[in-house]
Amino acid sequence: MKFDLITDLYVFMLAAFIGFAVIRRITPLLHTPLMSLTNALDAIAVVGAIIMAGEHKTTLSTVLGTIAIVAATSNVVGGFLITDRMLKMFKSSRPQKP
Amino acid sequence: MNFHSPYLIESTYLIATALFILSLKFMSSPTTARHGVWAGEVGMLLAIVGTLLNAGIVDYRWVAIALVLGSIIGVPLGMVHMTAVPQRTALSHCFGALCVTLVGASEFYLQSPNVPKFTMSVLAMEVILGSLTFTGSLMAAGKLQEWLPQRPITFKGQNFVNLGLLAGTVGVAIFLVIHPERADLFPIILGVPFMLGIMMIIPIGGADMPTIISLLNSYAGLSAAAMGFVLNSKLLIIAGALDGASGFILSVNMSKAMNRSFTNVVFGAFGQEQAKAVGGVEERPVKSATPEEAAAILGAASKVIIVPGYGMAVAQAQHKVRELYDTLTKRGVDVKFGIHPVAGRMPGHMNVLLAEADIPYDKLMDIDDANSDFPQTDVVLIIGANDVTNPAARTDKSSPIYGMPILDVDKARTVMVIKRGMSPGFAGIDNPLYYLDKTLMLFGDAKAFVGSIVRELTGGGGHG
Numbered sequence: 136m137k138f139d140l141i142t143d144l145y146v147f148m149l150a151a152f153i154g155f156a157v158i159r160r161i162t163p164l165l166h167t168p169l170m171s172l173t174n175a176l177d178a179i180a181v182v183g184a185i186i187m188a189g190e191h192k193t194t195l196s197t198v199l200g201t202i203a204i205v206a207a208t209s210n211v212v213g214g215f216l217i218t219d220r221m222l223k224m225f226k227s228s229r230p231q232k233p
Numbered sequence: 234m235n236f237h238s239p240y241l242i243e244s245t246y247l248i249a250t251a252l253f254i255l256s257l258k259f260m261s262s263p264t265t266a267r268h269g270v271w272a273g274e275v276g277m278l279l280a281i282v283g284t285l286l287n288a289g290i291v292d293y294r295w296v297a298i299a300l301v302l303g304s305i306i307g308v309p310l311g312m313v314h315m316t317a318v319p320q321r322t323a324l325s326h327c328f329g330a331l332c333v334t335l336v337g338a339s340e341f342y343l344q345s346p347n348v349p350k351f352t353m354s355v356l357a358m359e360v361i362l363g364s365l366t367f368t369g370s371l372m373a374a375g376k377l378q379e380w381l382p383q384r385p386i387t388f389k390g391q392n393f394v395n396l397g398l399l400a401g402t403v404g405v406a407i408f409l410v411i412h413p414e415r416a417d418l419f420p421i422i423l424g425v426p427f428m429l430g431i432m433m434i435i436p437i438g439g440a441d442m443p444t445i446i447s448l449l450n451s452y453a454g455l456s457a458a459a460m461g462f463v464l465n466s467k468l469l470i471i472a473g474a475l476d477g478a479s480g481f482i483l484s485v486n487m488s489k490a491m492n493r494s495f496t497n498v499v500f501g502a503f504g505q506e507q508a509k510a511v512g513g514v515e516e517r518p519v520k521s522a523t524p525e526e527a528a529a530i531l532g533a534a535s536k537v538i539i540v541p542g543y544g545m546a547v548a549q550a551q552h553k554v555r556e557l558y559d560t561l562t563k564r565g566v567d568v569k570f571g572i573h574p575v576a577g578r579m580p581g582h583m584n585v586l587l588a589e590a591d592i593p594y595d596k597l598m599d600i601d602d603a604n605s606d607f608p609q610t611d612v613v614l615i616i617g618a619n620d621v622t623n624p625a626a627r628t629d630k631s632s633p634i635y636g637m638p639i640l641d642v643d644k645a646r647t648v649m650v651i652k653r654g655m656s657p658g659f660a661g662i663d664n665p666l667y668y669l670d671k672t673l674m675l676f677g678d679a680k681a682f683v684g685s686i687v688r689e690l691t692g693g694g695g696h697g
Binding site: 147183190 | 249253254256257258260261262263264266267269270273274276277280281283284285287289290291292293295296298299300302303304306307308309310311312313315318321322325326328329331332333335336338339340342343351446447450453454457458460461462464465466467468469470471472473474475476477478479480482483486572574579580581582584585588589591593594595596597599
């Protein structure tokens, strides 16, 4: 495995700046759904777990990888589900298109 | 076409990354926010499908079982009641951290004893943050669900012990970077942060939960980013950085809203010094009112602001509050809500509860808008909030909450406070608001009291 440390650090720094710029604009009204959404997005760690479990290198790595997939997938499904349920409830009093 | 091509897989990751950033961008307005969920879902699906194409995967059985099992567990976690959202959020931080920690640990044992220095250092960061977030979030969820005592539990030398544990862990981690062949030491950087997570949350009280949940959110994100460095996955680095940034912004917001520094929240359980402040309070007269009187005053007002706090959530009063809102609005009264950033148990908690009760979001004001409206307001009705309305934060330099941004409810013509009794708030601080001439105390259960006011206003014949 080749490690491109400097590129990864650049990527991290740029992503952090984008994160600050985008998230700062989010209204406090939606801070709870924001947290559950970022939780679901963060569960992208599942891709690492899938490779860990699927490569089947040792019993330990397969077992730990499998548990990790379960944990992350439940965050993906639960996180998106509850975020959507919350956002559905936010309605304006101004007239809306049907 | 070769479906196992790394280029194909990486392009799914690239699109997923763009969709994740768009997803957060859509969240900036309630009108587009649901697109954000869809963008996130499509991105996630693409990335998972892309990963499944990876040529290195030889055995799909366990992956498939785990994906199905995770989805089955995820559905009830997504369907919890809105009042349980703070503990659900804490629990999902806990699951996220578990995933990261387990992958980190097995990566170490796969590469041991020849772990490159750089890999070892990010790996150490990944498992330390992951393990700490795992138990910390579990404890936070337990406190929020009231399985654990919500009161801060403190003991002498607590901070000293915690800092010592942290320093020790970092020391062992540095040693492992230099001597990665000492696999026998690895359990230490897993186990000690595990303990530390518990120790860190024990002294945290309920009212500090918004800050702590945000902080754990940030840790969960950073540990995922560290995992991205270990696996050399740009997608993970970016998703982790976005989550980390979000948690960080929210925790800074929360500590600002309480006028406390980060370190103060984490290391200074509120209780101790403030307990003294309560001692010297003499019994002072307060004016109280019945539901009939309260209804008469509200009915005669032209502008009303309702200030909800955690007490409203505890009493499950939000649907009665919605009835009150409807009744008053029908009479032509302008009703809005003033929401303090730390009201409730997580950032934005009150907004979600009120939205669930079908109150339009354009009636929910943040602290700045509310404060500019209070001087033109006839009646402020406070339901289950205390410290965030305490004018001592503005005037009394000796008050422990001096300097904290508060809702200036005392600028309104009349203030009504629904409260069970005269007990002080979480910080144990007396609230001078209650002794003002313009303040009426409405003693009783929030849900029942609001219900009685509604009955009086609609003339439904009920008497209290």
